[in-house]
Amino acid sequence: MHTTHPLDANDPLAAKRAAFSLPDDVIYLDGNSLGVLPAHVPARMQEVVANEWGQSLIRGWNEHNWIDLPQRVGNRIARLVGAAPGTVVACDSTTINVFKVVSAALNLRPDRKVILSDSGNFPTDLYVAGGLAELLDQGHELRVVAPEDVEAAVTDELAVLMLTQVDYKTGRRHDMKALTEKAHAAGALVMWDLAHSAGAFPVDLAGANADFAVGCGYKYLNGGPGAPAFLYVAPEHKNHVRPPMTGWMGHEAPFAFDLDYKPASGVDRMRVGTPPVLSLSALDAALDVFDDVDMGDIRKKSVSLCELFIKEVEARCPDLKLVSPRNEAVRGSQVSFRFKEGYALMQALIANGVIGDFRAPDTVRFGFTPLYISHADVMGAVEKLETILADRLWDRDEFKKRQKVT
Amino acid sequence: MHTTHPLDANDPLAAKRAAFSLPDDVIYLDGNSLGVLPAHVPARMQEVVANEWGQSLIRGWNEHNWIDLPQRVGNRIARLVGAAPGTVVACDSTTINVFKVVSAALNLRPDRKVILSDSGNFPTDLYVAGGLAELLDQGHELRVVAPEDVEAAVTDELAVLMLTQVDYKTGRRHDMKALTEKAHAAGALVMWDLAHSAGAFPVDLAGANADFAVGCGYKYLNGGPGAPAFLYVAPEHKNHVRPPMTGWMGHEAPFAFDLDYKPASGVDRMRVGTPPVLSLSALDAALDVFDDVDMGDIRKKSVSLCELFIKEVEARCPDLKLVSPRNEAVRGSQVSFRFKEGYALMQALIANGVIGDFRAPDTVRFGFTPLYISHADVMGAVEKLETILADRLWDRDEFKKRQKVT
Structure with missing residues (x-):
């Protein structure tokens, strides 16, 4: 898994990641469904x-x-x-x-x-x-x-x-x-x-x-x-x-x-x-x-994360078809792709530590939350995606049969 | 302040008090407005x-x-x-x-x-x-x-x-x-x-x-x-x-x-x-x-607490006029009295560690929650009430002038 990426080097929001309690073993691309726990909230x-x-x-x-x-x-x-x-x-x-x-x-x-x-x-x-x-x-x-x-x-x-x-x-x-x-x-x-x-x-x-x-x-x-x-x-x-x-x-x-x-x-x-x-x-x-964040910085990083994800997925996972607008000016802070076994694919991704979500009938959705997601995370997620698709990990019975709940 | 009362001796709910985090210094007769924190809830x-x-x-x-x-x-x-x-x-x-x-x-x-x-x-x-x-x-x-x-x-x-x-x-x-x-x-x-x-x-x-x-x-x-x-x-x-x-x-x-x-x-x-x-x-x-409470026990104790409170207040604080029904069959788990300076009276009570509440224009209200209130608490509350009325503690400027918020 990538732990550094050149685009993270001058990220003005990089320090913000420490303000969140992220689980160690996941790349969380679902902050558009449920945001991550800020570290000071439990106290x-x-x-x-x-x-x-x-x-x-x-x-x-x-x-x-x-x-x-x-x-x-x-x-x-x-x-x-x-x-x-x-x-x-x-x-x-x-x-x-x-x-x-x-x-x-x-x-x-x-x-x-x-x-x-x-x-x-x-x-x-x-x-x-x-x-x-x-x-x-x-x-x-x-x-x-x-x-x-x-x-x-x-x-x-x-x-x-x-x-x-x-x-x-x-x-x-x-x-x-x-x-x-x-x-x-x-x-x-x-x-x-x-x-x-x-x-x-x-x-x-x-x-x-x-x-x-x-x-x-x-x-x-x-x-x-x-x-x-x-x-x-x-x-x-x-x-x-x-x-x-x-x-x-x-x-x-x-x-x-x-x-x-x-x-x-x-x-x-x-x-x-x-x-x-x-x-x-x-x-x-x-x-x-x-409190100390410029929403302009958030947007700038969001676009950068989304663009990198689109570029890498399209290059390495050609079976996925982009659903989101290619033009960032008419796009929010998420990227969705279509894949006919989208539900099973997302289950396999989650089982491998990359959390996004699925929306019926065939859309896999990835949210990019610049306060706690890095370009290294994007690369790590794409790598898992590429492996799962190459090895047809999604094509296992357990992922296709499991009941969809969310 | 009374720490024991004969009516508490055989109370089947007595042990429940330990299930709540009651502040040490108050007699809380306002569980009908906001219930007390159960002790296991923070964890x-x-x-x-x-x-x-x-x-x-x-x-x-x-x-x-x-x-x-x-x-x-x-x-x-x-x-x-x-x-x-x-x-x-x-x-x-x-x-x-x-x-x-x-x-x-x-x-x-x-x-x-x-x-x-x-x-x-x-x-x-x-x-x-x-x-x-x-x-x-x-x-x-x-x-x-x-x-x-x-x-x-x-x-x-x-x-x-x-x-x-x-x-x-x-x-x-x-x-x-x-x-x-x-x-x-x-x-x-x-x-x-x-x-x-x-x-x-x-x-x-x-x-x-x-x-x-x-x-x-x-x-x-x-x-x-x-x-x-x-x-x-x-x-x-x-x-x-x-x-x-x-x-x-x-x-x-x-x-x-x-x-x-x-x-x-x-x-x-x-x-x-x-x-x-x-x-x-x-x-x-x-x-x-x-989970392990019989609602019949709760009612029995509630009636006992309310009856004791009414009897003692009427005997020792004749300026207070009972507003609640005297017949327990048509009464809930609270007792209210009328007093022309009810707001200032309740402020004085609260300042002295007995928490009830006030409802405009002239009603002081006391809730009796059998899971964490004892007959000894009732006696302690009446004692404070009697002292405050005898010493006209409610008649101080600070209690009459303070802005009512709740």
């Missing part, structure tokens, strides 16, 4: 569990300001996605936040009935938008087109354009600014799902004039399995939106225990129930690794 | 963070069966609330679960438009039901009556009767079985919020024939601040309900990534997004303390 969690909860008990809400965790964590994420302070809260799951945000957007466009999305969107976004249309029973339609047809499908029927910026399977990246502009010109609002964007490369929600966004805490933000998600409401909407779930944490005075609901000012109204202090604290701590 | 969380997340990474979904945590934890809670296996999932927040369940119930009664609740319900339940009615814009009405008027207000206009079994302020307990029967006779469905019931005394959802329930993970279940909540769907409804938020974790095959939504069979369809593994694992571990 911080111990402090939160044993002391904040164990010793402060109910006093923790004041002593440790638990109640503001959604905004504090939200503001830290805001910096990474080009959002102003006070426009992002960390809360609930990505799916629930899609529900909240699409509902709020529809309410701002009462005369329009079409939600436009694309077939490259992550299925849960489509499910929840379709379910919302059915729930409302007011004639809304979820219209799903191919990713390349989105621009042409933007018409003045649209209430909301709902897109995931980076396709979870292919890594194809939409042009956020251009599509937002086009939708606005047609009078529609735009929601961006940043699941595969936040922490992966510079995002500029304010510069793109996005109306709403949601995103995931457990991929490139390294918040831990099932970490809280986040949502963004643009400054011009945040005091006008109607949340569909009017919970006490979105009330202007939760602890007055009034019987009548009055929305909090700003993005806080999109909060619903009691914040999950343990998991928000893990995400909060995990975000420390971004 | 378990360390294992989950450092090993399950840190070492297994994405493989944790299979290796540790994270994906089934909502059902596994749900089944453990089911046992405590008289529900059959496979009818409870642990997920999201209580407020979000109220939204899901009330929406699902309304969908089963399309010709009816009234949601009945009472003014003793926790405000977030009322907010979210009212917000749902507004969101649906289909003529639904949230009707709120006094707790004692609920029975008379059950008519055949009702779609859903939505009640919290134990009043968070007063501890008054509704008769679950009788009200459910009455609502069913009127053709309505019933949802019970068990926030102050689950883990506090025996609940019999199946025996009461309840249709839906929700509850809280961080009060009597000791799951930690903001722990995941739970929801229950009766066996006769669980394959028919339409979830309002149709997320991928409620899909029959989440990892097929189909573009079309098909609900999972059973209560799983009420799940929405990726399960919060860290906080669900904390709740899962916390539930261990119930």
Whole structure:
């Protein structure tokens, strides 16, 4: 396995690898599914569990300001996605936040009935938008087109354009600014799902004039399995939106225990129930690794890692067909290939210490997280891939028969 | 301070106190707001963070069966609330679960438009039901009556009767079985919020024939601040309900990534997004303390603690007026008193090591959690209360001026 590579020599992010607890025996190319544990998080969690909860008990809400965790964590994420302070809260799951945000957007466009999305969107976004249309029973339609047809499908029927910026399977990246502009010109609002964007490369929600966004805490933000998600409401909407779930944490005075609901000012109204202090604290701590990082450096290294991987795989593993865009300008921080026995291939790779993932029916997906992946890792992964293909290691019964679970 | 009390001598739960990490210097009568840390949870969380997340990474979904945590934890809670296996999932927040369940119930009664609740319900339940009615814009009405008027207000206009079994302020307990029967006779469905019931005394959802329930993970279940909540769907409804938020974790095959939504069979369809593994694992571990406990023993001790507290406070602190029902049959596991300077009184109590809480405008509330509270604690708390009132310790500027936050 390669332990050094010339492209790692002047990497300004090289030292960051030590900030993560990477298992010794794996090359982890799946940070776009579940981010790696930052090394300081276990001690911080111990402090939160044993002391904040164990010793402060109910006093923790004041002593440790638990109640503001959604905004504090939200503001830290805001910096990474080009959002102003006070426009992002960390809360609930990505799916629930899609529900909240699409509902709020529809309410701002009462005369329009079409939600436009694309077939490259992550299925849960489509499910929840379709379910919302059915729930409302007011004639809304979820219209799903191919990713390349989105621009042409933007018409003045649209209430909301709902897109995931980076396709979870292919890594194809939409042009956020251009599509937002086009939708606005047609009078529609735009929601961006940043699941595969936040922490992966510079995002500029304010510069793109996005109306709403949601995103995931457990991929490139390294918040831990099932970490809280986040949502963004643009400054011009945040005091006008109607949340569909009017919970006490979105009330202007939760602890007055009034019987009548009055929305909090700003993005806080999109909060619903009691914040999950343990998991928000893990995400909060995990975000420390971004404190001294330039997102431009992350992007530069991401492109370099992806380009090297594509070049080497295409040269040495010709049976794999590139699914991701070749042009880095329209690609996120992952590279996917097609292979007819993709599931068995990925099982063999994992058994040999290279962790990526598989997406049905035939895509193997590799995520490149510049904070803890090196060019040497890329070379090591390609080497394993080449060996497995040359020796047809994937063609063993155990890999073809095993039940797919994730 | 009393360190022994004759009523503690034959307490079958006495040994349980050692299963919790109680701070040395406090008498904690607020387990109905935030439960105490079970002593083994920090080590378990360390294992989950450092090993399950840190070492297994994405493989944790299979290796540790994270994906089934909502059902596994749900089944453990089911046992405590008289529900059959496979009818409870642990997920999201209580407020979000109220939204899901009330929406699902309304969908089963399309010709009816009234949601009945009472003014003793926790405000977030009322907010979210009212917000749902507004969101649906289909003529639904949230009707709120006094707790004692609920029975008379059950008519055949009702779609859903939505009640919290134990009043968070007063501890008054509704008769679950009788009200459910009455609502069913009127053709309505019933949802019970068990926030102050689950883990506090025996609940019999199946025996009461309840249709839906929700509850809280961080009060009597000791799951930690903001722990995941739970929801229950009766066996006769669980394959028919339409979830309002149709997320991928409620899909029959989440990892097929189909573009079309098909609900999972059973209560799983009420799940929405990726399960919060860290906080669900904390709740899962916390539930261990119930494994060898008889809920009947918990209730017996709870009544004994509450009766002793009422008797002693009424004898020694006549300025406090009992708000909770005197009859234990209609009381939960808390006791509340009214005092005009209740906020300052509670601040003085907390400063003197007795932690209860305050609910506006003038109620001081004391929760009795039999797993870790003794009769000696009750006597110690009353002694402090008596001293503070005799010395007018509450009448100091600092206690009257401090800003109320929780």
